[in-house]
Amino acid sequence: xxxxxxxxxxxxxxxxxxxxxxxxxxxxxxxxxxxxxxxxxxxxxxxxxxxxxxxxxxxxxxxxxxxxxxxxxxxxxxxxxxxxxxxxxxxxxxxxxxxxxxxxxxxxxxxxxxxxxxxxxxxxxxxxxxxxxxxxxxxxxxxxxxxxxxxxxxxxxxxxxxxxxxxxxxxxxxxxxxxxxxxxxxxxxxxxxxxxxxxxxxxxxxxxxxxxxxxxxxxxxxxxxxxxxxxxxxxxxxxxxxxxxxxxxxxxxxxxxxxxxxxxxx
Amino acid sequence: xxxxxxxxxxxxxxxxxxxxxxxxxxxxxxxxxxxxxxxxxxxxxxxxxxxxxxxxxxxxxxxxxxxxxxxxxxxxxxxxxxxxxxxxxxxxxxxxxxxxxxxxxxxxxxxxxxxxxxxxxxxxxxxxxxxxxxxxxxxxxxxxxxxxxxxxxxxxxxxxxxxxxxxxxxxxxxxxxxxxxxxxxxxxxxxxxxxxxxxxxxxxxxxxxxxxxxxxxxxxxxxxxxxxxxxxxxxxxxxxxxxxxxxxxxxxxxxxxxxxxxxxxxxxxxxxxxxxxxxxxxxxxxxxxxxxxxxxxxxxxxxxxxxxxxxxxxxxxxxxxxxxxxxxxxxxxxxxxxxx
Numbered sequence: 001x002x003x004x005x006x007x008x009x010x011x012x013x014x015x016x017x018x019x020x021x022x023x024x025x026x027x028x029x030x031x032x033x034x035x036x037x038x039x040x041x042x043x044x045x046x047x048x049x050x051x052x053x054x055x056x057x058x059x060x061x062x063x064x065x066x067x068x069x070x071x072x073x074x075x076x077x078x079x080x081x082x083x084x085x086x087x088x089x090x091x092x093x094x095x096x097x098x099x100x101x102x103x104x105x106x107x108x109x110x111x112x113x114x115x116x117x118x119x120x121x122x123x124x125x126x127x128x129x130x131x132x133x134x135x136x137x138x139x140x141x142x143x144x145x146x147x148x149x150x151x152x153x154x155x156x157x158x159x160x161x162x163x164x165x166x167x168x169x170x171x172x173x174x175x176x177x178x179x180x181x182x183x184x185x186x187x188x189x190x191x192x193x194x195x196x197x198x199x200x201x202x203x204x205x206x207x208x209x210x211x212x213x214x215x216x217x218x219x220x221x222x223x224x225x226x227x228x229x230x231x232x233x234x235x236x237x238x239x240x241x242x243x244x245x246x247x248x249x250x251x252x253x254x255x256x257x258x259x260x261x262x263x264x265x266x
Numbered sequence: 267x268x269x270x271x272x273x274x275x276x277x278x279x280x281x282x283x284x285x286x287x288x289x290x291x292x293x294x295x296x297x298x299x300x301x302x303x304x305x306x307x308x309x310x311x312x313x314x315x316x317x318x319x320x321x322x323x324x325x326x327x328x329x330x331x332x333x334x335x336x337x338x339x340x341x342x343x344x345x346x347x348x349x350x351x352x353x354x355x356x357x358x359x360x361x362x363x364x365x366x367x368x369x370x371x372x373x374x375x376x377x378x379x380x381x382x383x384x385x386x387x388x389x390x391x392x393x394x395x396x397x398x399x400x401x402x403x404x405x406x407x408x409x410x411x412x413x414x415x416x417x418x419x420x421x422x423x424x425x426x427x428x429x430x431x432x433x434x435x436x437x438x439x440x441x442x443x444x445x446x447x448x449x450x451x452x453x454x455x456x457x458x459x460x461x462x463x464x465x466x467x468x469x470x471x472x473x474x475x476x477x478x479x480x481x482x483x484x485x486x487x488x489x490x491x492x493x494x495x496x497x498x499x500x501x502x503x504x505x506x507x508x509x510x511x512x513x514x515x516x517x518x519x520x521x522x523x524x525x526x527x528x529x530x531x532x533x534x535x536x537x538x539x540x541x542x543x544x545x546x547x548x549x550x551x552x553x554x555x556x557x558x559x560x561x562x563x564x565x566x567x568x569x570x571x572x573x574x575x576x577x578x579x580x581x582x583x584x585x586x587x588x589x590x591x592x593x594x595x596x597x598x599x600x601x602x603x604x605x606x
Contacts, residue, residue, distance in 0.1 A: 104283075108290040111589050112582045115548070120298050120578050123566060126308075196413070203415050204548055209567050223418055227552060230421055231436050233429050242418035249413040257409070 005254030012248055016067035023060070031061035031217045040229065043236055050236035053225060061217040062240045068216050069248065072129055073198040076136035077191055083137070084144025089175050089183065091145070092152025103149070110142040114197070115204050122210040132211040136201055140194045147190060151183040189259045196252035203245050219245045277594045284590050289341075291582045296340055299575055300333065311569075327571070349576035354568050359576035362561060367580075368451030369439055370547065370557030373476055380481025385488025392489070393496045393519060404489060411486030420479045420552035427475060434475050437554035441468040476553040488531060495527035529600045536592030 022028045037055035041047055049059035091102040109117070118135040125131035155161065161178055169177070205211035206220020214221070219241040226237035307320050307329065324330050328339065343350065349359035392404035428436040440446050440453060447465050449456035454473070457466035499505060500523055508518050550559040558577060565573035 104286065105290060108287045108586070109294070111287070111586045112291060112294075113585055116578050116581055119562070119566070120295060120574070123574055124299055200415055204417070207417050207548060207551065208563050220415075223415075223421065224551075227421065230425055231429060233425070235425050235429075238418070238421045238425065242415060242421065245415050245418065246413055249415070250409065253409050253413055 001254045002258030005251045005258060008247060008251035009255060012066055012070065012251065015063055016070050019060075019063040019067060023064075028060050028063070029057055031056055031064045032215065040234055040237075049240045052222070052237045053229065058222075058237055058240050061222060062219070062244045064217040065219045065222070065241060065244060066248070068129070068212060068218055069199055069202060069245075072132050072136065072202055072212070073195050075130070075133035076198050076202075077140060077195050079133060079137035080140035080194065081144055081187060081191060084141040085148050085184075085187065087141070088145040088148030089152050089179055092149035092183075093156055093171060093175055093179065095153075099149070102145070106142040106145045109138075110146070114139045114201055118201055118205060119208060119210060122205050127211060127213040129212060129216070132202060132205065135205065135211070136198050139201065140198070143190055143194065144187065147186050148183045151186065152179055155179055155182045185263060189256055189263055192252055192256035192259055196249045196256060199245060199249050199252065273597060276597055280590055280594055284587060287586050287590075288583050291586060292341065292344055292579050293337075295575060295579050295582070296337060299571070300329075300336065344579070349579070350572035352565075352570055352573050354565075354570045354573075359573050362573060363558065363576060363580050365451070366556060366558045366561045369453075369555060370550065370559065372452050372454060373473065373480065373550070373555060373557060374547075376473060376477040377480035377484060380478055381484035382488055383485075384482060385485035386492060388485065388489035389492030389496065390519075392493050393500070404493065408486045408490035408493070411483050414483060416480070416483050417548040417552045419483060420476070420549040423475055423479050424552060435472050437552075439469065439472050439556050440465075441472070444468055476549055476555050479549055479553075491531045492527060495530045496523055499523045499527050529596060533592070533596050536589060536596070 019028065023030050033056070037047065037051050037057070039051065039053055039055045041051045041055075043050040047057050047059065049057070049062065052058055052061070087102070091099045117139050121135035121138055122132060125134060156179065161174060164174055164178055202211060202218075203220035203223070206218045206222075207224045209221070209224065211220065212218045222241045223238060226234075226241070229237055307315075307323050307327075311320060311323060321330075328336060331339070347360060349363070351358045352362060388404050388407055392401040424436060428434050435441075444465055446453060447456040447460045447462050449459060453469040454466065457463075457469055496519070500519075505518060505522055508522050509515070513522075547557065547559040549555075550557045551563050554560065558581065562574065562577045564570070565577065
């Protein structure tokens with residue numbers, strides 16, 4: 001399963017890198033332009049996946065969506081790691097009242113449905129790549145917090161930490177030097193699984209009319225546009241962006257599962 | 267004796283936590299919407315609106331007062347069940363939510379029943395012959411249902427069953443040529459109560475596609491967690507003991523392993539469904555099901571700020587309450603949980 005996942009993800013990375021190049025060279029048409037093309041044309045040799053309501057090529061738009069999705073998701077998950085891990089480390093190490101309050105806040109954040117939380121943030125921040133990434137990252141911070149904090153709690157009672165403290169190491173030094181590396185093992189699994197989830201949430205935001213600006217082709221908003229055409233039997237605008245999204249989520253989930261087996265097994 | 271006392275203590279401490287969490291959520295939503303960079307007035311009117319219009323809206327929303335005053339006013343209104351009114355048509359947000367919530371709950375409940383049935387069935391057929399073909403398919407089913415964007419899966423089902431085959435209605439909740447039965451807002455229940463057979467059939471025909479889509483998508487959680495837990499339990503000593511006494515595999519799984527595997531499944535399912543329901547409800551939009559998610563989408567597209575705020579606070583509070591109740595219920599059922 002790991003191999004399938006990696007190959008699939010590799011394919012997505014290739015698409016993300018090659019599509020802008022091919023468009024610049026002129027081999028592919030730009031998915032934003034399409035006024036010369038017929039509207040809602042079914043798949044044909046000219047337009048392999050047909051055209052949408054503005055005559056834009058569905059195939060190219062779907063390909064273009066890959067790069068954006070990967071960018072936003074990567075940004076979001078990285079932000080979440082950079083905030084969640086230190087906060088979790090600090091809270092777990094500090095313990096006491098601070099820890100309890102932090103845990104309560106994070107648990108509450110964690111119970112709020114993922115999509116709703118990012119809807120609020122995306123609604124306030126408006127559209128944009130960075131804004132969408134922020135809206136997504138807030139959802140995942142509690143997960144890193146939780147994992148890192150629990151592990152810090154376990155590790156900090158180990159003998160070597162005590163020894164380091166006895167030798168006069170300050171809290172910052174202990175956290176950076178001894179705790180950080182020990183609590184990091186579970187982060188990669190979470191990161192991959194969260195990335196999978198983030199693709200879905202980004203799509204959900206786009207579907208609700210939030211997230212990325214209209215000038216950037218995005219799978220979720222394309223699917224929302226396709227919705228109006230479904231009752232008249234126009235299936236091609238709905239099919240391809242969804243397949244792309246499904247594949248990306250699938251590849252990341254397969255990879256995450258494989259990583260999980262690896263971490264648990266060793 | 268000792269256990270029942272600690273159980274009671276646990277339940278009370280969890281229940282006392284509920285208001286704190288609800289307060290945290292409402293504060294969080296408030297802070298996000300007011301303090302985050304980005305002005306709600308800009309969000310509603312756009313940045314190019316003229317000064318007078320912006321100030322007028324600011325006063326109307328009470329945004330001209332100090333942040334602390336706004337916060338206390340907001341909390342005070344929340345406690346009294348006042349969620350403000352829609353900017354769009356002056357309808358109280360509370361009214362709007364109570365109009366749409368029954369539709370969402372009706373869909374959710376039926377979907378979860380479908381999810382449990384399918385999920386447990388798939389989980390079982392897998393475990394009967396571990397590592398076999400059905401098992402692999404079952405595991406792929408688990409990952410697949412997770413990886414499918416719910417609103418897209420709904421579109422595919424809609425295209426196939428409603429548009430191409432034409433078996434069921436494309437969307438909506440009730441046949442447009444009939445009059446909805448009065449009552450609780452749960453149409454199936456109301457139709458049965460008023461004995462209106464036509465209305466009952468109509469609403470059932472409309473709910474089949476959305477409920478089964480949601481049900482199938484959620485069933486993956488059940489099949490996966492059942493599969494994982496059965497796996498773990500089947501290697502334990504008491505199962506080995508049961509097998510060595512010559513009890514048939516089927517008997518062992520059904521009588522000895524299943525009851526013990528069920529509780530963790532319920533825990534996981536309870537928590538995951540609560541957090542998933544937000545994403546899964548997007549299928550309401552696909553099927554134009556007049557529930558709360560459709561209301562949310564309308565509010566977002568009209569930049570109707572109080573409605574977005576109200577819907578988010580209400581759904582989040584519901585989810586928090588449900589997951590607390592699931593916690594407590596499981597503590598009562600499972601004698602192995604200890605509270606320290």
